[in-house]
Amino acid sequence: MEMPTLEPCAEFRxxxxxxxxxxxxFEDRAVRFSEMLADPVPGSSAAILLRYLPTDAANRFEEVCSILEGKGLSTAILEYDRHHPATFDTRVLEILDRQAVNxxxxxxxxMSRLAIMVLLDIxxxxNMPCRIVYAEAxxxxxxxxxxxxxxxLKEQHLPTSFIHTGVYDVIRVPRLSSIRMQNQASVVIAFDSFNEALCQALVNVLNPKRLILINGRPPRDELRWREEATRYVHRRLREEWPVDEAHFAPDEGAPEDELTTSTLRYVETYDMLVKLYWRFSTDHRIILAPTGSKMQTLGAYLLRAVHNDVHVEYPTVEGFFARKYSTGVRQTWQMSLGRMGTFVEKLRQKELREHLELPEELVNIEID
Structure with a gap:
């Protein structure tokens, strides 16, 4: 099965x-695709614009709204409460029905990583045709x-050192939750960032048996230092929760450099998570936390979409230092996933063939 890939996007329609x-x-890249949107806008198309709560004066909501409406696009405003997102999916569904889009x-x-996962799951x-656009800072x-x-100064571990003002809570939404395997030991799979407090909050709240941290590898040479930096930020957690060969099959040792995936090429993350799922899911509850890059989040969503026994928890921050987050736009990307339900079903069948070696007649059976 050939996986869809990100392609450069010079024109957006x-x-x-x-x-x-x-x-x-509040980032520069948050407005780029709205600015790029080409005229004329089809009369049957529409926009769903998320307004973040709690509010932040640095957010560019009004600017994006003005751009979209200026191009004649029917725009539905949807509040997204980062601290209380449980009903977000219900309101998205209501808007989609009202807009009569397909x-x-x-x-x-x-966009919030959790919001991305919810929208993709809808x-x-x-089974809607779905595509993703993404502006790289x-x-x-x-x-x-x-x-x-x-x-x-030994301050690199503090959540206030870089881009976040702290951790509000570890949250979940019904759509991405699972009650399966609750009586089993849990393994939390999360991603490195510049805020160790995110993963520390997961450990404190969930008390897992195992913690597996996946690092991120930036695609640009001038950013490669960040791979080692984020690993360093999480070094204490790695010392407390070592991942050694005992956690894997005899031929599947896991040195740190093998638990690293591209921050842009989502397939690497998906493939890594599939490997971890099939290693641990028989006797562990899999808890997935999308704390990495936006494209690592896409890889994480696809694992959850294929395996609905995977439970998603998300450590949400109190707020952001907007001026410190990112600036400018480097490259714009787009990717078509086709009909999303069909795509996920093909992934499921691919996994069954590769990991269970089932005959074709069993691969095609619907499994809940």
């Missing part, structure tokens, strides 16, 4: 009957100099 889901975040385009650039549930915080300065 909506299709007939397509809903454009975008968030009014396809979904998700702008992941300035597309899966309705020119510069990300912290800079190498800022990180080295914090490291020298």
């Amino acid at each position: 909506l299709q007939e009957g397509e809903a454009f889901a975008v968030a009014g975040g 396809a979904l385009c998700v702008d992941a650039s300035g 597309a899966r549930e309705r 020119e510069a990300y915080a912290p800079s190498k100099e800022e990180f080295e300065a914090a490291k020298a």
Whole structure:
């Protein structure tokens, strides 16, 4: 099965009957695809614009709204409460029904990772044609100099050192939750970032038997220092929760560099998570936390979509240092996933063939 890939996007057009889901975040890249949206906009297309709660004066919601309405796009405003997102999916479904759209385009650039997963799951549930657009930032915080300065002062572990103001809570939404395997030991799979407090909160709240941290490898050479930096930020957690060969099959040792995936190429993350799922799922509850990059989040969602016994928990932050987050836009990308439900079903069948070696007549049986 050939996996869809991100392709450079020089021109952005909506299709007939397509809903454009975008968030009014504070980064420069949050407005890029709204600015790129080409005229004329199809009359049957529409937009869903997320307004973040708690509010932040730095958010560019009004700017995005003005751009979309200026291009004649029917725009539904949807509040997304980062701290209390349980009913988000219900309200999205109501808007989709009201707009009478039949396809979904998700702008992941300035969107909450949990919101991305929920929107993709709605597309899966309705088997809607789905595509993702993504604007890569020119510069990300912290800079190498800022990180080295914090490291020298031994402050690199503090959530207030870089881009977040702290952790609000570990949250979940019904759509991405699972009650299966609750009596079994749990393994939490999360991703490195510049905020160790996110993963520490997961450990404190969930008390897992095992913690597996997947690091991120930036695609650009000038950002490669961040791979080692985020690993360093989480070094204490790695010391407390070592992943050694005893956790894997005899031929599947896991040195740290093998638990690293691209922050842009989502397939690497999906493949890594599939390997971990089949290693641990028979006797562990799998808890997945999308704390990495936006494209690592896509890989995480696909694992959850294929395996609904995977339970998603998300450590949400209190707030952001908007001026420190990211600046500029480097490259714009798009990717079509086709009909989302069909795509997920093909992934499921692929896994059954590869990991269970089932005959074709059993592979095609619907499994809940």
